[in-house]
Amino acid sequence: MGSRAYIQLPVIDFSVLNDQNANTRVWDSVKTEVFKALQEYGCFQATIAGMTPELQKSVYGAMNQLFHLPFETKSKNICTRMFHGYVGSSSQLPLYESMGIDEPFIEKQVENFTNLMWPQGNPQVCKDICIYSKKLLELDVMVKKMVFESLNLEHRFDEHLELTSYVLKLMKYRVPEPNESDLGLHEHADTGIMTILHQNDVEGLEIQTKEDEWFKVKLSPNLFIVMVAETLNVSNIKNTVWLNGRLHVPFHRVLIRQKKVRFSLGLFALPKMGNLLESMEEMVDKEHPLLYKPFDYDEFIKFLLGGRQGKEKYAVKAYCGVLN
Template sequence: MLLALLLTLVVYFFFFTFINQLVFLHITSPFFHCSNDIHTYVKKLCELNVMTKKMVFEILNLELYLNEHIELANYVVKLMKYRVPEPNESNLGLQAHADAGVMTILHQNDVEGLEILTKDNEWLKVKLSPNLFIVMAGETLNVWLNGRLHVPLHRVVMRENKTRFSLALFEIPKPGNSLKAIEKMVDNDHPLLFNPFDYEEFIKFHFSGDPSTEKYAVKAYCGVSN
């Protein structure tokens, strides 16, 4: 709970700092008008990502491991459009899933739709101003932390008669690295939960359509058997 609160506070702080530095880019249109603005916007999101990761590592006393995990980062940016469903069509815009990468920073327009599954197995509607970001942990981060951080299942449900746009920055690991739990996160009270894995091979499994990938694919792919 404390970690979640701190993550929320840092996003608020970062946003208002961000606003004072450049003109905010609204994403109510599927296109940005200036490539320089896009570059500046994404650069700021990457800075927010590093800031958030640093805070997580500091809370868990993992400062000595921070730089090497920052150096592993690659980024993918996606602009997503969810159209209004037809009358006889499902309003599920994106099925429930956990993000495979390290962290995701999501920014949406004024059309709601994001829902997160709580630990009580209830879907919570996320109500955010277009001026705020949401940060979600991915499955790879949970492997590094040996299961210490909750990775939320989330989905998009279209309940409004307006097109929804959202922009997401995904942190993914650079290829060619064996990903594994940080050794300090493994002890007698917290036995190893995941075997080392290659992210590119994991992604192939993640999108293979295997039924075991429907919730937490990393557990099915490299989880340690009891």
């Protein structure tokens, strides 16, 4: 059953940092808010400068057109990484459908996608998706830089960015039939590095607190939800999500209660393929012993899809915890 109450997530204004971070005092103030929010909730809501209503209307209008395309067209959206391309509804998730664009801030990548969907081309949609994605990328980079600074890991930040890839996921949830469940997306913790989500016109996102209580996230077209994923804690920052909880990784889900199609967007930061992930040596000491063995992210996803997680709440711990 869905929650009736709304969670009061911190709202952090990133538009004040639009001036090349010239004001160190302002940067440090926002950084403190960010780190505190990620420790307590594992997420927060952010405002982004320049994310105009016109830009959002264009991108969401394009999504509406995309999901009305024939299945044969949508299925051309393929990718070597699982779940990055077109994902149709299934018996497990009958309400859910999604498409993906890798490195969506690179114009050629978006152009390849739009040309597949619209053979005649769609330059305006291509341009707007690029602009939209670049703004989400800027937010992603700022947040992670603040986390690295908070943990005195500034010297590892550029290395981290070099090992990060991105996918923009366009998501649709249809209205459930009278005899269907309202579950749009089952409860889970994101397995990548960091996620930025936006719900446009229809609510549905719910977040679980540290006390295992579920709360709804109130819809606000001008706010973007920044969320920690499992790999950020394990391999790139601090392996203490199950020890002292330096950062919290929140479980979340989507429930569809309104009689209206729900569209949402997410920029997912993920480890690049072909790299072995391991905890940073600076983050391992007597007080914080090594908890996770080095692992390959794509092999980990195969493990997760194989249903071998068992009763362990967090998938990465089940896959590569040193005690497993």
